[in-house]
Amino acid sequence: TPDLKQALDLAGRTLSARRFRHTLGVASLAEDLARRHGLDPARARYAALLHDLAKEIPEKQQVCLAQRWHLIRYSEDESCPSVLHGPLVSYWLANCCGLADRDILAAIAHHTLGAPNMSRLEMLIYSADLAEPGREFPQVDNLRQALYHSLEKGTLTCVEHTLHYLEESHRPIHPLTRLTHEDLRRRHG
Ligand code: DGI
Ligand code: FE
Ligand code: FE
Ligand code: FE
Numbered sequence: 001t002p003d004l005k006q007a008l009d010l011a012g013r014t015l016s017a018r019r020f021r022h023t024l025g026v027a028s029l030a031e032d033l034a035r036r037h038g039l040d041p042a043r044a045r046y047a048a049l050l051h052d053l054a055k056e057i058p059e060k061q062q063v064c065l066a067q068r069w070h071l072i073r074y075s076e077d078e079s080c081p082s083v084l085h086g087p088l089v090s091y092w093l094a095n096c097c098g099l100a101d102r103d104i105l106a107a108i109a110h111h112t113l114g115a116p117n118m119s120r121l122e123m124l125i126y127s128a129d130l131a132e133p134g135r136e137f138p139q140v141d142n143l144r145q146a147l148y149h150s151l152e153k154g155t156l157t158c159v160e161h162t163l164h165y166l167e168e169s170h171r172p173i174h175p176l177t178r179l180t181h182e183d184l185r186r187r188h189g
Contacts, residue, residue, distance in 0.1 A: 002046035002104070011049050016056060023052055025132035026125075029144075033124050037151045047107045047125050050093065054085040062088060069095075076174045083174055086111045114159060114180030123155040130158050152188035159184055 011023050027048040034044035054062065059081040066072050071087045090109035093099040107125040110118060114126050131143040139161060147154030159181045166173050 002042055002101075004042060004046055004049070007046050007049040011053065014053055014056075019052060019055060022132065022134055023049060025134040026051060026128045029132045030124055030128040033128060033147055033151065036148060037120065037124070039120055039124060043101065043104055044121065044124055044128075047104045047121065048128060050089060051108050051111045051125060051129060052085060052089070054088040054092070057085070057088070059084075074175055076172060080172065080174065083112050083176075086113075113174050113176040114155075114184075115176060116179050116183040118155075118180070118183075120151055123151055127151070127155045127158045130162065150188075152184070156181075156184040156188055 012020055015023060027045045030044040030048040031041045033039075034041040057065070062084045063078055063081050065088055066077065066081075066084045069088070069091050071084065071091060072078060077084060087109045090105045093108070094105050099105060103119055103121045106115070106119065107122045109115075110122050111125045111129050115122065118126070127143070127147050131140055131147060143154065143158055143161060146157045159177070162177065163173065163181060166177070
């Protein structure tokens with residue numbers, strides 16, 4: 001059973017006040033959604049508390065670490081380094097902290113882009129990150145409602161929201177975001 005106190009302390013010591021507040025929001029929504037949908041609330045909360053731990057490492061250093069740890073899979077990983085912090089945290093927890101829970105590691109690794117064939121815990125962390133209580137964009141209440149109603153369809157709605165947002169802001173869409181969308185549409189659309 002995960003050490004929630006240790007995860008909370010680590011997040012509180014590592015993150016800025018603003019990102020720690022976001023992290024507590026993700027933990028709270030992740031725990032609620034886990035209860036609602038029959039997943040383990042402690043594992044959901046644990047993954048949420050740790051998901052952004054590497055977010056405030058300077059991006060150049062994130063790219064360096066990701067190269068050293070062989071985490072670069074796409075050219076977009078280096079041109080949009082803000083997608084690397086999930087895989088970095090996951091690798092660090094597995095290889096430096098001995099965390100062996102594959103589902104928690106995958107949920108953290110995939111929280112930014114998703115992945116094909118996500119588990120329910122992976123979907124839950126991906127979605128809680130986007131819809132946590134501190135987020136304020138206009139459609140966020142719809143996302144929360146959709147997630148409460150169905151974890152799978154709600155996650156598909158979250159990915160669709162992200163795609164629209166990236167298109168509107170003329171940002172490149174990472175190949176994994178597209179693969180995640182296609183996979184969820186095929187399995188749950
Ligand atoms: O770490 P957070 O701010 O809580 O949120 P996140 O991990 O979901 O997102 C980190 C950044 O990744 C955010 O600025 C948006 C960006 N991002 C997510 N999907 C894509 C993306 N950027 C590009 N270029 N393409 C994507 O598909
Ligand atoms: Fe993140
Ligand atoms: Fe996200
Ligand atoms: Fe986050």
